Amino acid sequence: MNRISTTPGLYPLPDDAKETLSDLKGHQKHDLVSGDEGPEIEAAYDDVREELVGLQRDAGLDRVVEGQGRWDDMLAHPLTVHENVETGGIVRYYDNNNFYRDPIVEGELTFSGDLAADLEAASELTNDLQAVVPGPYSLSELATDEHYGDDEQFLAAVAEFLAGEVEAFPDVETVFVLEPSLVTDPPAEGEDERASDAIDTVAQAADADVVAHTYWGALEEKVHAHLLDAGVDAIGYDFVTNHEDNLYNVTEYGTKDSVALGVVDGQNTLVESPETIRERVDWFRESVPEAIEFDDAYVTANTGLFYLPVNRFEQKLQALADATREVTA
Template identity: 25%
Template sequence: MKAYALGIYPRSPKLIEATRANDPRLDNLFKTEKRKLIKLQIKSNMALVEDPMLDWNDIFRPFVNVKGIELGALNRFFETNTFYRKLIINDELKGYGKIIKNNILLDELPANKAVVMPDPYTFAELNENQYYNSYEEYILAIAKMLNKEAQTLAKEGVEFIQLNAPSIAYNANNIDDFSIIKESIEIVKKRVKSKIYLHLYFGNIEKILDKLLDIKIDGLSIDMINNSIDAIKEYRFKGLGLGIIDATNTKLEDIKMAKDIEDRLNNMNYKEAYLCTNTDLEFLPYEFATKKISRLAAIAKKVKI
């Protein structure tokens, strides 16, 4: 079965030390460490391979280079021990389209390349609007920005774009108007040939799954640590990613779970399916993150669908 491990990866102890010391060779060290993790993904037969984003301090940080955005204060990222810098949107968003392209080793990825970026709702919720007159205007401006980024990536041959959407899953029981979320995500997909999957983690999405499946994109990947297969098995999926590897816990998954996954998938309705991590691997120590990739590969190899 196909598998992938997308998102921000943790830094190795060597890279952490170099970052703290502000080592003058830091840029080269980042590239060297990135190449190691790209090779690990390839060696592990990942169906999709990405730049591990080691030099991204958080999922939003590169967007500080967009005109109309400035860097704000540190904030905790959900219920984790990691932090992000809140972005302050204080003017019309301009000067985007190559932000992500310029911050990853795109040319060093194989043909089955993938890229990760935030979904519009998560971007809007976790950052601060000081310019747009309404929430709708604000989130749609973000969606248009992300669409330009996605169009550029598609033209560069990116096969798969994952929209990280933790805010949707985390707030699933408290979203009053889902229509603006749907509209914003569909804007990101416009004129983009790459597959676009919405990656939902840090919450249970059972109550909004029918609405999520109405979004005109290519698939959903679901955090299966916070959701159960029993709750989603009756739905019809275009594309499905099962986040079976817990990227917030060092305990390794049992390879024997492959048989149960196989049995359940054989009784589900989908056009394509992947196994993946439930969230970014950055929440784990480097040593355990690499072990999780190997375990994901081992489980995927045993699942025959």
């Protein structure tokens, strides 16, 4: 089992960048509403990207993400910057204490290229690039549809939109598709199969290994079973929030040939040691029947790391990299 250190992205802004961007956005509020960040803000985000990629390279992570510094609205970002989406009022996602804007889809979800542009810039900084995208089910759940008319059509449209964005990506090693809503707001009977089909649509557009990463708990059994039908290379499990039910899903129903193990807490300031991370991965390997073999295990944080203080975030990156260095079994 080849252990690959990585993260689901969604990083905190470096401390110096927070103040700079706050000042710039205050002066360019009108441009931001119209979707034009302006050259000064773009340059500031370029600096953020370079710093975040540099941190991962210095730490020695096997996969390097762009960092998602521009994603003010977290997983909703690809919609909140779209020309046919109105960014509505402030809402709260996933019952946490952070607030974001509500993306209201008012027209066709045409190709944007926003994610690809960020990845193109990041590809000049590393050869081990990993893309991060919101999953179609989660993105549809976070948005308000005022164009497509029903949930089934809207989910399919979001999946096709994301597939088009993924097709435009530069060469990447891996694509992490983040699907926390599969856990927190599980799809109902019938919808669970459509959610799997939507993820498959996105995965088929990628010219790289695809990980459907779930977190904030464990998947319901039927949802997990349908997700296994999607054409992804690995499924991610949150072993911080709920290790017992996630282990049950894997041992009872199996999983893909590769797996992503969320063994570092992306929202707790306690920094896990490399030894603790190795022990958690070893526990998983020893708890799963020997007959189940894995090609790769992505050793990762369970969630994005945005809510951590910058120093703790940096320490967790280093711990992840150190935990997998020269460990292959």
